[in-house]
Amino acid sequence: MKKTFLFLLALPALAGCMSSVNSVEPAQPTVTAQAVVDKRVVTDPDLDNVAHIIGVYTSTGPEGFLRVELQVQNLMHAPRSFTYRFEWKDQNGMTIDLPTSTTIPVTLQGRETTALVTMAPTPLAKDFRVTFFPSK
């Protein structure tokens, strides 16, 4: 009886820890981005629940720079954080070293979807890899 009472007392506090979002968008999108068939290596299932990749999209501008967008969703019902880093490769598959290369922190509310967008540093960048890290 005592345990049940204590559990019921804790419920409101627990509910405050969970905050997820609602969203709305056109049922029939007027434009569709070019999706990329991606290869995923998941070694941390918990991180995959926080930063779950819905899709990878690319486009190329008039001057040949690649634009990449990752649609990422937090599958949990509470806010969660992670960091990510883009790496670029040229047409020979060699990594392009950048002074601006860094891990970028992101915080998503529960069930929130966001777009991680970046531009290739040079028209010679033809390929990329995104690495996700759990938040410290």
Place this chain on the structure above:
Amino acid sequence: MRKLVLTFLPAVCAALLAGCGTDAHYVNASGNQLVTTVEQVNIQDFANAADAMTASLIDREINTGDLRSGVPGDKALLAISLIKNETGEQFDTDLLVKKIRVALLQTGKIYATTTGGFGGPEDPVAAANQTTARRPDYTLSGKIIETRAQSGDLRQSAFVFQLSLTSAGNGVAVWEDEKTIVKQGTRPAVGF
């Protein structure tokens, strides 16, 4: 027995405390193991802001083919103008600007001058030996602003990086962007 314990206790404590310390070691400058402080702009904040600004400049000005050079067939020339530090911390704004300049040079679409810019030539030897002078096509200027807030023990610092790319010929800003980095932390119960 008690005397024996009291005799060796300080030595044992000293040995344990020495073992608790962390030896100096290298960390990846672009990794996620860097120290994050609330009241300072950390090295990863400069990289984060530079990355966002460069991506924006490439997306809206370079990739669209809108960058124009005063010399037909040649790349556009960029000069660095005034970048104001309006935070409470003293740092060299090159921690931001140099990253952006290197990244822009890597695009292959733009040159940067080291003999003309705010504060005089960055390379005085090159300036002294310069035989031809080319006026820059664009200048990069900006400001870094800090705002602080506190709620109880929770402290928050927001660093706003603002940059503008101006067409030097007519003084028109052809690109502008702003990146805000917000950090929160709690003040420790003991200490500063």
